[in-house]
Amino acid sequence: MKRIGLIDIGSNTIRLVLFEYTEETGLKEIQNIKTPARLASFLDEDSVMEEEGIDNLIDILKSFKEIADQYEVSDLNPVATAAIRSSVNSDDIVKRVKEEIDLDIKVITGKEEAFFGFHAVTHTISTQDAVTIDIGGGSTELTFFEDKELIYSTSLPFGVVTLQEMFFDDREHNDKEAIKEAKEFIDKQLSNVRWLAKRRVHILAIGGSARNIARIHQSMVNYPIAGVHGYSMKKNDLDDVMKILTKTDGDNLDDIDGLSKDRSDIILPSLLVFQKLYEIVDAKGFKFSRKGLREGMAMHLISKEAPYAFNKYRIYEDALNELANDFKLQKVVYDKRIEITERLYHELNRHDIINISKHDKYLMKNAAKIFYLGEFIDRDATSQHTFYLIANSNINGIVHRDRVRLALIASFKNKTLLKFYAEDLGWFDDDDINLLLSLGSILKFSNALNISHTNIVQDMYLEEHEDEFVLTVEYKGDSIAEKYQSIRQKKHIEKILNKDLSIIFTEA
DSSP states (O other): OOEEEEEEEOOSSSOOOOOOOOTTTEEEEEEEEEEEGGGGGGGGGTSOOOOHHHHHHHHHHHHHHHHHHHHHSEEEEEEHHHHHHHHTTTTHHHHHHHHHHHOOOOOOHHHHHHHHHHHHTTTOOOOOOOEEEEEEESSSEEEETTTEEEEEEEEEEHHHHHHHIIIIISSSOHHHHHHHHHHHHHHHHHOOOOTTTOHHHHHHEEEEEHHHHHHHHHHTTTOOOOTTTTTOOHHHHHHHHHHHHSOGGGGGGGTTTOOOOOGTTTTTHHHHHHHHHHHHHOOOOEESSSSSSSHHHHHHHHHOOTTOOOOOHHHHHHHHHHHHHHTTOHHHHHHHHHHHHHHHHHHHHHHOOOOOOOHHHHHHHHHHHHGGGGGGOOOGGHHHHHHHHHHHSSSSSSSHHHHHHHHHTTTTTOHHHHHHHHHHTTTOOOHHHHHHHHHHHHHHHHHHTTSSSSSSSSEEEEEEESSSSEEEEESSSHHHHHHHHHHHHHHHHHHHHEEEEEEEEEEE
């Protein structure tokens, strides 16, 4: 186990994030603390950081260092971005921090900042080609990647704090003239990035302002599950959030669900940037990443000691393995459950009883891996806990709709409960529910065939008779538990067969 800490010294906020890494459970965030600093506001007209800003920085870093010490962090990394990067006296700031609290601040370039954001996104979201944007307090980083390889990157010398100061200082947040001037400035800045136009890919947005916009929209549409990582919006969705922000008086901004009080005065400038970027890129959609600079740096640091720790081409598979390890699922057990599930599906498919897409079959196999993981919390409410945990967990590499479908299959107990979960969400029609019901039924019966976790099943084959189907199960070992449970659960398969099912156990 390795624990490292990142202190992200931004232009708007300073944040301490502590990570723990093991090969089994991957990279886990174990603490996340932020405090507003607005360091960019302490830069005078000559770009010198004022003493008050430096004193604030040192006080915050001292506090964060003490917290990291309590967590026994082996490696604490303070990283400074635009505010200190653009300070004429940045060397003096770094020197003072070293002398007073013995921390070595790394001032990274805009290119480095863009790279670490790209690194985090490509290792936690499955999108192959995209433009990324990370808008901070004092700078905006843009990248374009194709097949998960970085093609272009640019750092622009403005962020939400600088936009607010340039156009909205001493004005209302929704001042029409200020918005017009800001739009003209943003248009010019983005249009100067020659590689950006007409990429026609998704935009992946990183950072606190982006997450805030996603949360506002989720509140507007009563989004039924948790998490913004991988959440997707269209241009009209961004426009709808803008309408809410412009129609709301400054004194009432705090009443907007999802809007952080710390960002109420800077959220609109960030949205202006996103709207213009969407237009220039001619984007397919606008997605949000909860992972950015800090996660990218953490992965980079850990990879120095463990080169194969993170694989950007196996995001979803690795995330499921880590989830299984989090809940102490035994690999030998879930591997056998996957094997039985796949074998049973092929027998049903061979008789033209069920035929599903490769994508849905893959989803079913993944559900077999984490089937009933909620048993870890409470055996008497296994289905409920399984559905809630999977539906609301941040599982990298899978879109939200498939995450919920995964939860519905992996938590399957009966038709009534599945329909209760699904109808409460309102995402699925009757055809979707019937498919999920069939996949869940296969999985529930497959689990019964290894209920003792002793892996007795060696093979099986299905035969159709005039009035029934017969499933022959070849086994080695003691089959008493499997015989009992398979009889109890065969009703789920009989509904798919639309015939009675007899089960014969024979020694292999």
